[in-house]
Amino acid sequence: MENNAQTKKNREMNWDNYSKRHIALKFAYLGWNYRGLAIQQDNQNTVEQHILWALKKVKLVPEDADHQSINFQRSGRTDIGVSAFSQVLSFHSRSNVKTGKGIISVGHKISNDSKEIDFPKVLNRALPSDIRVLSWTPVDTDFSARFSTVSRQYRYFFRKENKNIIKMKEAGCLFLGLHDFRNFCKMDAENVSNFERTILEFDILPYQSQNQLDIGGDSKYTDFNDIYYFKITGTAFLWHQIRCMVGVLFLIGEGLEELEIITTLLDIQKVPRKPLYDMVDGSPLVLYECNYESLEWQAISKQTLNEFDKLWLVSSLHSSVIYSMYNGIKDFPISDPEGISSKSKHVPLLKRKTEKAYDERNKLKGNK
Template sequence: MSQLPGNEKYSNWTRKQLIEKLLFYESKLEENTLNSTNSQIILTKKVDKKNKKSTSARPFDWSKYSIRSIALKIAYLGWNYSGFASQGNEDDFPSIEGHLFKALLNAKLIADPSDCNFSKCGRTDKGVSGLGQVVSLDVRSNLPKNTSSDITNNKKIEEVPYIDTLNRLLPDDIRILAWAPVDKDFSARFNCKSRKYKYFFVRGNLDIELMREAANRFLGTHDFRNFCKVDGSKQITNFERTILEARIDPVQYKHQDNPLEFREFYVFNLRGTAFLWHQVRFMMSILFLIGQKLESPSIIDNLLDITKTPAKPNYEMASEIPLVLYDCEFDNLEWQYGRDSGTSFNTLSRLYKHVYGQWYIHTTKSLVYSTLLYDLGEMSLNQLMQNEMKEQNTQNKSLKDFVYSDNNIITSSTNASTSIILGGGKEHRIRNYVKISNKKTCDTAESKNEKYKVKRIKLDNNEIET
């Protein structure tokens, strides 16, 4: 029988010698295994100790700091959010307020969003932007406790840099513009004297003078129930609101690289003491109808007269995209644009550079769209129109000329339709326009409130029974 390779040195060993050698190797193997296990245990303990150290960070000691009341002026682009106010589910419905609370908590400026005396001036809806939103709240301060003075023992106290701190933690489309010290009982909602909105739109074929005449009819105190969405859960009974300013002005700056030069931008400047849900967008929708000469300015008088129009007609509201909460007016607020007067320039410079960067991105995207729009608009109608549509005066016209001609009704042998302008590039195409006075109406505000009460009673009774 042949031997296995490498076994020659064991061929002359006795049985006793072989057993002793085997026992020697077994003891060595056990020793190595034990050492390896001990090393692994030590390494695991080190890792566990390191993780324990990182996860058991020392809790923030709020007792070392004072609390002060401040107001924050905020700018945000609302197109990617479900509104300003948090709805409790930030994953599915992200909000500006949700991101603000997250930044405040991470910066240890507040301990609990429900316990910081938080108040907001305006509750903008999904897709609506704000350039002058104001909130008030209680935050951590570097000021000595039990004093409102910035000077202690002739030493100036450096306050928390609220603007820079929060802007580092907020998304790119939400920025803190300024902060102001306020009294403990200050409320951004109830201390606000007026709110100003801007709604941007393209002139196109709209009759601007007719829209201006109509806008003037909003001035003063009126019942705006036919210019809002009534929510029965709110149980609102007073729909009177005061409009202080209602103007339609040309946008002062010109957009370069605009392929459609005649499409000038205008803005509806609206200022009032307070506003109802969707009020501005419904007002703008009626102004668009008047600008298209589908309604006369007198329709506003009829909608403001509750004896003539006791319930809101079913008409669409304008797009949310061009609407901006531009400013909130307060008495005696001293806005600060840095930690103090000495740091305002640096803070504002950083803010400007950031906004410029965001503007550059959006302007570049707009330029790409403009290039495509120009190329499409220059196409000749003679090559595009169907034979049955050539009877309309299309000779030597481009696609752009036809789409934005004075005649905004496109006809063919098979259909006739008109486009209702909704703002923000949105239009609603319909076959036959129905006047506001002939449209079906919603339930009256009183009816909606009563229906909600009945529903609430039924739900409460069911909860008691179960």
């Protein structure tokens, strides 16, 4: 036992021998299998937790590192089931070089000809296959993945079905500019008091897939021409803001609400309390892009591209299996041709019950 303990002690890293560098990582993940991005006290199955484990496993940060000790920051927080194509983290990492942007301290044993660590390569070996580091870049020591972000773009994928794309696009453009979005979010009155946010870009575009599977049949679920996505860019977003915006736009697209409901809900003098309505599912939502000034990302590796190709192949095979099941049962006798249940009658948003206003929530908090 003593020999094992001594061996482990000898293997422990002397972090003074290594340089420390402030870097940014660009990474992608499929959020469907995780409980959100941010580390949580009561659940370890989050994207950030897996990344922190990987950072420690490959010894880019000390074993006892936490967010504060390595200045760990993210660009945007995503919730349960939400994915990201271009999420960004910044933190203090072990480095093999002694000069260059982001160097915080120089290690005792670093030579002038040392080559920098291939951060994506070493981390991807330690990460689950649906979390991939795409690229990295050295950044100035005052860079923050969160506060240095100029804009963030989200995309929400959906099937057109009976939705009026033109009406939804016209309604969505009413979000452009600076508005108070308290009626289009899940209010976090304890941590947020300013609900004004700026929308820089809004559009609805068709998703054109070059990889559509030719599996035949007449199922509406196999038609990629019916797939569209919302493209929404802003400086920052509130909790569940995109999902609430899309939820109301769907009501407009289905003819259940008029375009003017957007302007009305954005007017907090007219509507100080958010009507009760359902936000859309989070799984088709993607944090697509985080934009910064003057960042030069390293090129993505061919290996990383191949790994995404494997993910797509597995997903395609799963789709084929499910579709074959559908094809096998679609000709069975149907006991309820109209479906299990009909849709309930739509209640206009302005005639619904409402949530408590911000001031009312704060008053309740003060009385506790």
